[in-house]
Amino acid sequence: MRxxxxxxxxxxxxxxxxxxxxxxxxxxxVPGKLLWKVDPDAIDRLAxxxxxxxxxxxxxxxxxxxxxxxAEIIGGRVRLAHNAAGANLVSGIASTLLASRDAELGLxxxxxxxxxxVAERVRPRALCLGNLFRDQLDRYGELELIAERWRRTVSAxxxxxxxxxxxxxxxxxxxEGRALAFGVDxxxxxxxxxxxxxxxxxxxxxGTPYDYAAAYVGHLGDxxxxxxxxxxxxxxxxARDVELHGLDGVAFTLATDSESARVRLAVPGLYNxxxxxxxxxxxxxxxxxxxxxxxxxxxxxxxxxxxxRIPVGDRRLLLLLIKNPxxxxxxxxxxxxxxxxxxxxxxxxxxxxxxxxVSWIWDVDFEPFAARLDRLxxxxxxxxxxxxxxxxxxxxxxxxxxxxxxxxxxDRGLQLTPAGGELVVLPTYTAMLALRRIVAxxxxxxxxxxxxx
Amino acid sequence: xxxxxxxxxxxxxxxxxxxxxxxVLSARAQARGHELEVRPISLGDAVPTGIxxxxxxxxxxxEQALVAVDLATKADALREAVESGSAFLAVCGGYQLxxxxxxxxxxxxxxxxxxxxxxxxxxxxxxxxxxLLACDWAGGRTLAGxxxxxxxxxxxxxxxxxxxxxxxxxxxxxxGFEGCRAGRVYGTYLHGPLLPRNGWFADRVLADALxxxxxxxxxxxxxxxxxxxxxHAVSAERARRRGGRF
Numbered sequence: 001m002r003x004x005x006x007x008x009x010x011x012x013x014x015x016x017x018x019x020x021x022x023x024x025x026x027x028x029x030v031p032g033k034l035l036w037k038v039d040p041d042a043i044d045r046l047a048x049x050x051x052x053x054x055x056x057x058x059x060x061x062x063x064x065x066x067x068x069x070x071a072e073i074i075g076g077r078v079r080l081a082h083n084a085a086g087a088n089l090v091s092g093i094a095s096t097l098l099a100s101r102d103a104e105l106g107l108x109x110x111x112x113x114x115x116x117x118v119a120e121r122v123r124p125r126a127l128c129l130g131n132l133f134r135d136q137l138d139r140y141g142e143l144e145l146i147a148e149r150w151r152r153t154v155s156a157x158x159x160x161x162x163x164x165x166x167x168x169x170x171x172x173x174x175x176e177g178r179a180l181a182f183g184v185d186x187x188x189x190x191x192x193x194x195x196x197x198x199x200x201x202x203x204x205x206x207g208t209p210y211d212y213a214a215a216y217v218g219h220l221g222d223x224x225x226x227x228x229x230x231x232x233x234x235x236x237x238x239a240r241d242v243e244l245h246g247l248d249g250v251a252f253t254l255a256t257d258s259e260s261a262r263v264r265l266a267v268p269g270l271y272n273x274x275x276x277x278x279x280x281x282x283x284x285x286x287x288x289x290x291x292x293x294x295x296x297x298x299x300x301x302x303x304x305x306x307x308x309r310i311p312v313g314d315r316r317l318l319l320l321l322i323k324n325p326x327x328x329x330x331x332x333x334x335x336x337x338x339x340x341x342x343x344x345x346x347x348x349x350x351x352x353x354x355x356x357x358v359s360w361i362w363d364v365d366f367e368p369f370a371a372r373l374d375r376l377x378x379x380x381x382x383x384x385x386x387x388x389x390x391x392x393x394x395x396x397x398x399x400x401x402x403x404x405x406x407x408x409x410x411d412r413g414l415q416l417t418p419a420g421g422e423l424v425v426l427p428t429y430t431a432m433l434a435l436r437r438i439v440a441x442x443x444x445x446x447x448x449x450x451x452x453x
Numbered sequence: 454x455x456x457x458x459x460x461x462x463x464x465x466x467x468x469x470x471x472x473x474x475x476x477v478l479s480a481r482a483q484a485r486g487h488e489l490e491v492r493p494i495s496l497g498d499a500v501p502t503g504i505x506x507x508x509x510x511x512x513x514x515x516e517q518a519l520v521a522v523d524l525a526t527k528a529d530a531l532r533e534a535v536e537s538g539s540a541f542l543a544v545c546g547g548y549q550l551x552x553x554x555x556x557x558x559x560x561x562x563x564x565x566x567x568x569x570x571x572x573x574x575x576x577x578x579x580x581x582x583x584x585l586l587a588c589d590w591a592g593g594r595t596l597a598g599x600x601x602x603x604x605x606x607x608x609x610x611x612x613x614x615x616x617x618x619x620x621x622x623x624x625x626x627x628x629g630f631e632g633c634r635a636g637r638v639y640g641t642y643l644h645g646p647l648l649p650r651n652g653w654f655a656d657r658v659l660a661d662a663l664x665x666x667x668x669x670x671x672x673x674x675x676x677x678x679x680x681x682x683x684x685h686a687v688s689a690e691r692a693r694r695r696g697g698r699f
Contacts (some may be wrong), residue, residue: 113495127678134468142513144514165631207519355597356599357598358582359473359644362470362472362473362476363470384680385649385684387680387683388649388680388681389473389649391680392473392476392477399679402683
């Protein structure tokens with residue numbers, strides 16, 4: 001039996017409210033999961049109701065921030081259905097659709113593995129493909145497999161506009177010539193060499209190691225294969241004259257063939273330049289003028305749990321999500337721009353959303369961070385493993401405290417932070433959600449579902 | 454004393470944080486007043502003489518295929534080294550390549566170098582999760598790690614496994630065994646990485662490498678290993694609670 005869509009929708013919405021009432025969390029995916037179970041095709045029909053269609057953003061790193069930047073750029077012109085709290089599987093997108101009755105345009109960040117199904121159901125008018133890094137091999141499998149699925153997704157959407165990261169060898173040529181390729185064009189901010197965690201350093205066509213004229217973030221950069229010639233596509237949108245301003249932000253010039261705009265971004269790091277490029281590229285394929293994209297980016301502050309500063313009494317938390325080697329390396333690279341830090345709380349959980357396989361922490365370059373720490377509070381369900389990683393990374397054992405319980409670890413970290421000081425907190429995904437809940441319960445920040453509403 | 458490690462294909466086979474294993478060997482050698490020197494051996498390189506311990510990790514399918522062809526050219530040199538008493542630790546993809554062959558889903562075969570008496574055939578579903586083993590040859594001591602492999606590895610008749618599976622899939626999800634050992638050669642699917650949370654096994658491998666340096670069997674004095682034990686306990690609990698399930 002098939003219920004009328006309106007009945008299904010009302011029932012699923014009630015389930016979301018119920019989930020919040022009983023305190024089960026944000027209820028951000030409960031209604032969607034219910035709807036999906038009752039009628040998997042309802043999502044397709046809900047998406048089809050959006051008068052201006054939907055746009056999708058996917059990447060291993062930066063999709064939440066990129067989508068938040070896009071929302072800042074275009075949110076003033078259209079009413080959005082946007083999964084801002086990062087519920088990025090089919091169920092989360094269904095929930096967002098349910099919660100946004102009057103939306104005109106869908107703006108969805110999508111989990112890399114879920115992209116094929118979401119794209120098939122939502123039939124987006126535009127797609128922004130950011131990057132593919134090694135992440136949760138226990139869940140996603142190998143990178144090339146995901147790239148291949150993305151390639152098929154792109155082929156199955158011949159009418160969709162595309163923006164791709166030209167600096168990523170796995171992503172740069174997915175557009176079959178119809179994509180707007182973006183990238184960084186400023187060798188002054190390149191790294192001196194490829195990082196340990198760099199992934200796609202061998203030619204995707206013939207297997208020869210790439211020559212990098214510049215490597216910016218992980219394997220993102222200006223690459224060329226000396227054997228078969230596979231190289232970075234020409235960039236239709238480039239970031240030039242990048243100035244990194246420590247923890248305070250980053251400035252750069254966005255340039256197309258015909259125009260350019262200077263942007264001062266309030267979030268730091270080269271990886272946020274990539275997020276800004278992705279957001280701008282998507283805006284451009286939606287026919288938003290470059291100047292509007294630039295002013296939207298200047299208004300942008302921070303996305304959920306990604307470089308968030310939260311006041312807690314007379315101290316402050318600086319929250320940076322870590323979830324895979326490439327992302328964690330960039331978080332650390334950014335932190336190192338700042339002062340010496342006293343204490344840091346690093347939280348490692350191993351739920352499905354964090355990755356059950358915690359080996360990735362050994363691929364992160366924690367060493368320069370450890371060298372500037374007075375004390376580490378290691379927390380989360382795999383706190384001991386994390387403590388080992390830091391000890392092998394050069395931090396003496398007597399400066400490491402293992403406090404698996406998150407609330408206790410947070411208290412200990414705050415206790416070790418002088419009044420007026422800032423406590424750096426690096427949590428994995430579920431630890432980040434839990435820590436924000438703890439802080440919210442104490443009245444210091446809004447819950448994410450309130451913020452996202 | 455100086456222990457020389459030959460790290461095979463570190464630029465291709467490094468998917469499961471293999472450098473964690475090397476860091477552990479290095480630190481534990483240092484704690485006993487020894488020094489570990491690591492020499493990368495990659496595509497096209499000759500196998501140097503005087504290697505006390507070979508290490509090979511795992512990679513993605515494409516990298517593994519690239520490496521298999523090259524490894525075949527090194528097979529004789531590696532076999533000679535092992536016969537002269539060098540130790541060998543192979544993890545995941547590297548473990549498969551030490552067997553006789555790896556047959557993929559379409560039936561085509563990658564050659565192995567036959568240092569371990571086993572062969573591997575790709576299966577339908579990947580076996581992913583936490584694992585716990587008991588090593589009867591080591592007084593029942595346990596190894597805790599994480600596995601993620603499509604290959605089903607079958608030990609030849611009479612071959613010795615590394616351990617009995619207490620929780621998890623193991624070699625093939627059916628035999629109840631995991632890994633393989635032959636003299637000073639060890640192969641296993643366990644990563645996590647393997648050595649940080651299994652200090653006793655890191656010491657076993659180091660002792661084997663030292664035996665090659667000195668020409669006599671070695672025993673290492675145990676270290677305190679407080680964090681190691683705590684990490685091992687959590688990993689073991691994970692395996693008992695959620696290992697071995699598709």
